[in-house]
């Protein structure tokens with residue numbers, strides 16, 4: 001029997017790699033890349049530049065997937081702040097084109113947004129809270145959400161927090177940047193006053209693959225089950241990797257003059273996601289154990 005087709009945009013990205021590996025057994029996987037073609041076989045790789053709207057439409061029409069998981073985006077918060085026009089094209093206009101085309105071909109779309117749609121003033125955030133982004137990145141991801149919701153009823157908008165783990169195919173993560181720094185004997189300064197609900201990429205990928213089935217439509221906050229600062233997260237990671245605490249220093253977010261503003265506490269309430277999903281959402285210790293054991 002033919003397997004259902006799934007199109008994963010951003011297959012060359014960090015989360016995309018986990019999604020490919022999680023989807024391969026049950027789907028015929030088509031994954032896109034833009035600048036970095038992964039050396040990974042067993043799936044179909046599709047070059048796709050999100051600044052080319054016509055190509056987006058023909059790529060979806062030609063591949064005709066039953067499901068699209070749209071992860072590709074400009075993800076560097078400061079670059080987005082400096083390159084608003086390009087961010088608008090890639091994160092908003094392309095998302096709109098994907099969602100509209102998916103509506104015409106009948107594909108279900110799962111869109112990756114972010115906890116940075118919130119300003120951090122009223123945590124923990126649930127799906128009913130109105131986005132109030134501080135950065136252009138956060139704003140662009142929110143506009144992407146609105147475009148998806150307007151274009152295609154058969155959609156899921158997922159807001160993850162920081163996604164961590166070693167690369168599954170390509171890409172990198174917060175935990176990997178720590179691991180690499182510690183490997184080189186470098187001391188890492190980590191915020192003790194910024195709070196998120198980080199999630200292991202493999203855990204998130206399982207939840208996203210679960211959402212390809214069933215008929216859930218709407219927004220879901222899918223983070224780990226624990227509110228934590230980057231410093232606390234670093235301590236858990238260092239313990240799991242057998243790294244001495246002398247390589248971690250506490251730091252305050254207020255001491256950094258970022259190009260794009262960062263919220264102080266965008267921890268998410270994940271109770272609704274827990275009620276929708278069978279996939280268990282791990283706390284930091286468990287997620288780190290699964291990621292690095």
Ligand SMILES: NC(=O)c1ccc[n+]([C@@H]2O[C@H](COP(=O)([O-])OP(=O)(O)OC[C@H]3O[C@@H](n4cnc5c(N)ncnc54)[C@H](OP(=O)(O)O)[C@@H]3O)[C@@H](O)[C@H]2O)c1
Pocket residue numbers: 009010011012013014015016032033034035036037048049050051070071072073074075090112113114115141160161162163164171172
């Ligand atoms: N990582 C996190 O902590 C985090 C947290 C919250 C939300 N998210 C969201 O989750 C999703 C996945 O994040 P990630 O960390 O996996 O991202 P990532 O590693 O930065 O990967 C970004 C992907 O987007 C592709 N891309 C960038 N510009 C493109 C363009 N112009 N045309 C086509 N493709 C383009 C890249 O392709 P090439 O590399 O081939 O150019 C890459 O595959 C994103 O939508 C992000 O907003 C991530």
